[in-house]
Amino acid sequence: SMGLRKKVDLNMVFLTTKIMQRTALFVTSGGLITSLITAFLPFWKTMNSDLNEVENWFSGLWHTCLYTEEVGIQCKAYESILGLPMDLQISRVLMSVSIGTGGLALLAAFPGLEGVQMCMGRPGLKRQLVILAGVLSWVSGLTTLAPVSIVAYTTLVEFWDEGFPDVMPRWEYGEAMFSGWFGGLALVIGGTLFFVAVCMGDFDQRPPSVPNSPQVKHRTKHYLKTEVL
Template sequence: MSTAVEGVGYVLCIISWLITGTALGNDYWKVSTVSGNIITSVRQYENLWHSCTETSTGIAQCQDFESLLGLAGYVQACRGLMIVALLMGLACLVIALLGVKCIKIGSASESAKAKMVIVGGVVSGLAGVCTLTAVSWYANMIVEDFYDPFTGGIKFELGGGLYMGWAGAFLALLGGGMLCCACKRVTPAGTKGGYHGAQPKRIFAPKSESEPKANAYV
């Protein structure tokens, strides 16, 4: 049963890493809305790297954010968190691959392999936390700007890239938790917890004086 759980957890970590990478490159982190505004034939959308404008004919023009220091602080932080999440996710896949029970690589003991799987699960969980923090922070800023009456110009709503990021974070946390189930393999089989005292010693009682001697005088 533990082998199946670890295998499923590893597959979830792979899917999470792919979804997180796709979310990072997705163009639609925030999309312009026509709510409360005059309907126009132009749509705008942004992500962490560039801003795009799309006309009703389907032609889009994108402009990269050239100045790093000119960006908002939360955008820079989200960039860093997403990149760190991808690197940690890749590290999780490498570390956990060396310790998964169904894969034999090298001559490491069962306990050492279990510890590697646990480390991979923890790293996957941290990657999920980084992704979750980035997309939630970005979404929170969109919501604040949307409901801020003093913010003029175009209003934006949540884009599909954020939902992909939330899905990747959830799978990373779930897969990491399933990998951490390998902690059952750290304890050698047959060993039970608790205190085991020493075996009692045999006590030899002296023979009674009334017993007849083996060698009697004739």
């Protein structure tokens, strides 16, 4: 029984609202940093030609790049926004929304954390700030997952398009696509953990009406006696 009590105590120490809030903040921060890097990486799509194997082309939301062994990597910004494919235009907007909402989620979460000397006398406001952080994290995650999925879909459709001659090189998935999915998923998980932290906080703050019943009182007395023995 002593070992069991220790195990329960350890679980209670590790699964506190404070630790859950900080885990949510850590996961959301990681997701936001990954999404931010993904938004500016030029490796959303990659293409190498069978005709010229020393040339590798890379494409992102803002730049297109050419890699050759002699020169290395050279990048050039897209000249016209209106001339861009629709999937890239939409992706730019959504990734900007993602970074903005992700940043706001962290700003909202910080004063709402337990142990932070802000809004100390207002637990209701702290709770609302953590909920807001969770909602904003979700929005940020979904607005990262959406553009990555849109570009993935258009790349896949173009890759299998039979209208293109077989000799023509085709765009394939770049590394940034996978980091985008990872970042978006981390933001959604971070938002979910904020909601879990709110539920845990509500559970801790529940009114102690049940423990006052005679049966529970009798039981706790009995446990106290066995502990003393």
